[in-house]
Amino acid sequence: MDLRRLADDMPFGLTVHGLDADQIQHASIRQELRELWIREGLVVFRGGPSDPVFQVELSRCFGELQVHSVAEMLHPDCKELFVAKGGDGALLEVNGTVLGGYIPWHSDQVFTVETNHGGILRVAHQPDQGGTTGFVDQISAYDALPDDLRKTIDDLEVLYALQSGVTPNFRYLPQQQINSVRAHPFQSGVEQRIAAGGYPAVVHPLVFVQPETGRKVLNLSPMFACSIVGMGAE
Structure with a gap:
């Protein structure tokens, strides 16, 4: 190759x-x-x-x-694929700019018991402008932390949940003010399942060890995070 x-x-x-x-x-x-x-x-x-x-x-x-837990996002012809919908009219205002198809920093499926091992993204429709996708190296992120902070977080856990509404899931996003202008058309179905207990809160370690290499990973998703177990919001 x-x-x-x-x-x-x-x-x-x-x-x-x-x-x-x-x-x-x-x-x-x-x-x-x-x-x-x-x-x-x-x-x-x-x-x-x-x-x-x-x-x-x-x-x-x-x-x-793994099949995505939000059924409304599944590809109509292939359940192994999900569609990150950007053309269905949903709009978010991000730091004063209105955007379509915006998804903030997150780890996929972190609000489920069995999180993603990984994922492959494909651009199906290239927008005329924007469309930038970013990735964070969570191993280098852990290594960059001060020694005392690493010791503090090594044994902590984070509570995650898919919460009702859009913006409550953005509570801990850094340096971003996000407001919902128009929700996805499928949001009402998701809201009903949340209300019925279809997405119970889950706990994941803040740091885990990559089994193949022994390297430590900062396992933090700003989106969907509710709290650090045993600590207050501040």
Whole structure:
């Protein structure tokens, strides 16, 4: 495979160029891809297929697939895919600017008992402007903390929940003032399930050890966080 650093000044991330559907049928290629991902944290695929079938098959290289817990977001023809909806009229005002399809910093499915092991994103419809997607290296984030803070947080846990309404889930987002202008059309169905107890609160460790490497991970999702167990909001 044609492998390149994502950026010279970044401690994580690789690009894989020209990977095709035939290659990922080989066990050796699948294993190499998994090892690259575990080591690098982020892999960007360029110059290869970009369709739903390839996305699902590529995802299988990294583990058993998980169906998203919000049924309204599932792809109509393939339940292994979910659609990050940006064209259904939902609008958020972020620091005074109105945006469509905006999703703040988060870890996928952190509000469920079994969180995501990883995920693959594909741009299905490129917007005329915007569309930026960012990633955080949670291993480097942990390593960058002061020693005393690392000792303080190593054994702490965070309470997460999918809460009713949109903005309550944004309580601890840093440096962002977010207001809901117009909710997703499917929000009412989600609200009903929340009210019926369909998404009970869950607890996850604030720090965990990556089993393949022994490196510690800052397992914090600003979105969906409710509290640190045993501590007040402040």
